[in-house]
Amino acid sequence: MYEFLAGLFKWVLASLVYSFLFDTIQIIRLTGWYGEKASACLIADDDGKTRYELKGDTVIGREGDCDIVLNNQFVSLKHAGITKNWRGFYIEDLKSSNGTRVNGRIIKKRKKLSDGDIIAFGPIKLTYRS
Amino acid sequence: MTKASRYYRVMLFTLYLFLIICFLLLALRSTPFDPKPIYMGLGYMAIITIGFITMRIFALNGDAMLFLLSNFLCGIGLVMIYRVDEELAYRQFIWIAGGIAVFIVITFLFKYYGHMMNGYKIIALLSLVLLAVTIIFGKEHGGSTNWLMIKGIQFQPSEFVKILFCLASASFLKDHKQPRDVLIYTGFVLMVVLLLFIQKDLGTAIIFFLTGIVFVYTATGKPAYPAIGLAMLAVGAVASYLIFAHVRVRFDAWLNPWLDVPGKSYQIVQSLFAIGAGGLFGSGLGLGHPEYIPAVATDLIFSIMVEEFGLLVGLAVIIIYLLIFVRAFLSAMASNNASKQLLLTGISSMLAFQTFIIIGGVTKFIPLTGVTLPFVSYGGSSILTSFCLLGIMNSLSIGEVQ
Numbered sequence: 001m002y003e004f005l006a007g008l009f010k011w012v013l014a015s016l017v018y019s020f021l022f023d024t025i026q027i028i029r030l031t032g033w034y035g036e037k038a039s040a041c042l043i044a045d046d047d048g049k050t051r052y053e054l055k056g057d058t059v060i061g062r063e064g065d066c067d068i069v070l071n072n073q074f075v076s077l078k079h080a081g082i083t084k085n086w087r088g089f090y091i092e093d094l095k096s097s098n099g100t101r102v103n104g105r106i107i108k109k110r111k112k113l114s115d116g117d118i119i120a121f122g123p124i125k126l127t128y129r130s
Numbered sequence: 131m132t133k134a135s136r137y138y139r140v141m142l143f144t145l146y147l148f149l150i151i152c153f154l155l156l157a158l159r160s161t162p163f164d165p166k167p168i169y170m171g172l173g174y175m176a177i178i179t180i181g182f183i184t185m186r187i188f189a190l191n192g193d194a195m196l197f198l199l200s201n202f203l204c205g206i207g208l209v210m211i212y213r214v215d216e217e218l219a220y221r222q223f224i225w226i227a228g229g230i231a232v233f234i235v236i237t238f239l240f241k242y243y244g245h246m247m248n249g250y251k252i253i254a255l256l257s258l259v260l261l262a263v264t265i266i267f268g269k270e271h272g273g274s275t276n277w278l279m280i281k282g283i284q285f286q287p288s289e290f291v292k293i294l295f296c297l298a299s300a301s302f303l304k305d306h307k308q309p310r311d312v313l314i315y316t317g318f319v320l321m322v323v324l325l326l327f328i329q330k331d332l333g334t335a336i337i338f339f340l341t342g343i344v345f346v347y348t349a350t351g352k353p354a355y356p357a358i359g360l361a362m363l364a365v366g367a368v369a370s371y372l373i374f375a376h377v378r379v380r381f382d383a384w385l386n387p388w389l390d391v392p393g394k395s396y397q398i399v400q401s402l403f404a405i406g407a408g409g410l411f412g413s414g415l416g417l418g419h420p421e422y423i424p425a426v427a428t429d430l431i432f433s434i435m436v437e438e439f440g441l442l443v444g445l446a447v448i449i450i451y452l453l454i455f456v457r458a459f460l461s462a463m464a465s466n467n468a469s470k471q472l473l474l475t476g477i478s479s480m481l482a483f484q485t486f487i488i489i490g491g492v493t494k495f496i497p498l499t500g501v502t503l504p505f506v507s508y509g510g511s512s513i514l515t516s517f518c519l520l521g522i523m524n525s526l527s528i529g530e531v532q
Contacts (some may be wrong), residue, residue, distance in 0.1 A: 002159055006414030009151055013439060014411065016148045017446045020202060023141040024453060027195060030134040 040089055044066070045118070045125035051124070054089060059111040060121060061094075074098050074122030082113075089113045089128075098122040141198050142182055145205060146175055152209040152415060159213075159416045161227075167212060170223060174208060181230050189237065189524075195457070196524045199232070199450050200505050200517070204229075206272050206447065207506035210435050214420045214427050217492035218508050225510040236521030250301040254318055257294040260287040261325035268329065276329045288326060288334050289511035292480060293518055295322065295338060303349035311347040312346055312355065330376060333491075333499030339363060344479040348472055350464075384497035399528045401433040401492045405441070412440030427508040429500045433492050447506075448489065454481045454520075461527035470526050477519045 044050035052058075061078040070079070076096035083090050092110045093100040099118040100107055101120040113119075117128040153171030157164055178201050185194040204226050212219035264287045276288050302315060319342035343359035369475035370377045383395035391399050402422045407413065418437040420422040420426045426434050436444040458478035462471045481504050488507075491498035502512040 002155075003414070003417060005158060006155055006417050009155060010412050010414040010440065013148060013151060013415070014442050016144055016151075017439075017443050020141060020144045020148070020450060021446055023137045023144065024199065024450075025193070026137045027134050027141070028453075028477075030137070 010026070022128050040113075041129050042126040043129060045127060054082060054084070059094070061096075070121060070124050072122060072124055075124060079121050080119075083110075091119065096121070138186070138194060138198075142178070144361035145178065145202055147196065148202075149175060149205050152205075153212075154208070154211055154416050166216075170208075170212065170219065172210075174205065174223065176373070177227050177230060177242040178205075181234060181242070184234055185237075193336060193524075194258075196454060196527075197230075197522055199454055200233070200520055201230070202450060203447065203505035206443075207431065207436065209415070209504075210431055210438070211427050211508050213416055213438070214434065216234065218427050221510070222508050222513070223398055225513040228510075229513045232514060233524070234516040236518055237489075237524045240522055240525035248301050250298045251414075253294050253298040254302070257291040257298065258318075258321060258325065260291055261329070262296075262323065264288070265325065265328055276326075276331045276334075286509070286511040288329070288331055289509075289515040292338075292515055293320070293522075295341070296473060296476045296480060296522075299342070299345045300399070300469050300476055303345055303472055304469040307350050311421040312350065315342070315346065327370075331500075332377065332380070333484075333487050336363075336499070337480060337487060337501065339481045340483045341476055345472060345476050348475045349468075380497045380499060384494060387494065397430065398492075398498050400424065401430050401498075402494060404433040408437035408440055410441050412436070412438050412443065414438065425500065428502055429488060429507065430492055431507050432489055432503055435506070448485075451482070451485050451504075454478070458523050458527060465526075474526050477523050481516065481519060 004047040012096045015119065030089075033039055042054065047081050052068045058081065060066055060068045060070065060075075060080045060082070062070060062072070062075045063077040066078065076094070076098070078094045079096040080100045081094050082104055083092065090110045090112055091100065091102065093107055098121075102113070102117055104118075104120070113128045115129060119126045119128060135362070141390055147169050153167040164246040182194055185197045202327050208219060208222055208226065208362070211222050263275055264278055267278060269284070271277055276286055277284050278287050298318075299315070303311075306315070319339060323335045323339050326332075326338065339359070340363075345358050346359070347353070348356045371381055379394050382389070383398050387395035387398045387402070389395070404418065404420075404423055408418065412418075415438050418434060420434045420437075423433055432444065432447075455478045458474050461475035462478075465471050467472070484501055484504055487496065487499060488501050488503050490496040502517040504510050504512065
């Protein structure tokens with residue numbers, strides 16, 4: 001009985017080992033050799049060229065010391081913040097007067113961003129890419 | 131990013147499934163059904179889970195690659211050790227838990243205390259003293275006098291000297307690249323090698339010598355140095371073949387193992403029989419014959435692994451080692467910090483030479499000398515040292531992304 005089970009499961013074990021290797025190579029393909037490059041950026045919608053790289057925590061607003069400065073009178077001084085943790089990037093409205101919209105909806109609390117989300121700060125629209 | 135974390139999860143669950151099946155088979159193997167292996171498997175999975183979550187949350191960019199790869203090796207080693215000797219497996223379990231703790235602590239703290247390694251004179255002296263003390267007070271164990279006993283705890287100082295050697299070499303060669311400094315460094319390496327040679331620990335001596343060559347070449351970039359080093363190695367090998375009997379035994383057993391099967395070449399012949407009996411797909415867990423292989427839980431663990439899991443799994447294990455080392459080399463090449471480059475290349479080549487020497491030895495590619503297979507073999511000193519070196523590697527390579 002045990003011989004049968006051991007003989008059967010040796011195939012399962014060998015395939016598990018190789019699927020482990022396959023996943024390892026997939027991760028290396030996706031993230032490069034030195035671990036995940038958790039890179040993400042915001043692309044301005046009006047010209048499609050201006051890119052803002054997101055690294056860690058980012059504050060977006062009209063004020064000069066924000067990480068991403070948007071010169072528009074409808075953008076508050078400190079409009080919104082983007083924070084990063086191990087699951088991804090999150091956007092949060094910093095009590096701006098005109099609100100922050102993700103895909104057309106005003107956000108009330110922290111919201112996780114996913115690839116292709118369109119974020120609107122007043123009239124300015126940015127696309128999130130990861 | 132999310133895609134990669136999905137693959138990370140799949141990797142973790144594959145590892146769980148592998149361990150569960152292995153330990154379940156080990157539990158079914160004894161009649162009546164013995165639940166102890168299952169407890170051990172669950173305990174090990176809990177440790178992996180804690181480590182994985184720690185690495186994913188706190189490490190830079192959630193990099194858990196080295197953690198998972200090394201734990202796969204430890205897991206397959208733990209299964210084999212349990213199958214060979216239950217008592218050893220309990221101790222190995224504790225060592226692995228300690229090793230993972232060391233790995234995590236060093237991963238997070240090494241960058242803050244890395245400057246402490248600048249006292250290379252003290253570190254080098256300490257490593258020489260440790261080796262000298264071993265010669266004087268050492269205990270003989272399997273032909274080589276490389277064990278120290280303090281209050282009932284046995285350990286192998288030559289393993290811990292590996293860490294000290296890497297730190298001292300990297301911090302010395304970082305800003306000493308003139309021929310005179312290389313000569314001083316060669317003196318240090320030769321002293322270490324000589325002390326190990328007196329302990330009859332040939333494999334470890336060769337590892338240190340080859341790592342020294344790699345260190346010098348990485349620091350200076352001149353191909354003349356490794357050429358001289360390899361010439362010295364060849365001369366030393368021939369001389370010690372002519373002078374020392376125990377070296378001659380190893381060489382003769384390698385050149386023709388069939389002359390003295392029950393005597394000199396017993397180990398290598400049993401290892402070859404085991405690998406041959408396993409074939410491409412193995413005999414199945416628990417159906418091999420480890421009782422014929424000497425030192426099966428420590429040095430010759432690769433043979434029994436290949437016998438029971440098959441050559442394909444043996445190849446996969448070698449590929450996993452390669453992934454660990456190639457990753458370290460690539461991140462060393464991407465770095466422009468001299469001491470980081472030196473440490474990464476040195477540490478990964480030290481582990482790589484160790485792996486090569488023992489896997490090459492049990493497959494009769496090179497003469498068999500007794501060193502442990504990093505992460506897989508039974509041995510507290512070996513596991514702790516390997517995890518410590520891997521922790522330094524991980525700490526340096528994940529600092530590279532920014």
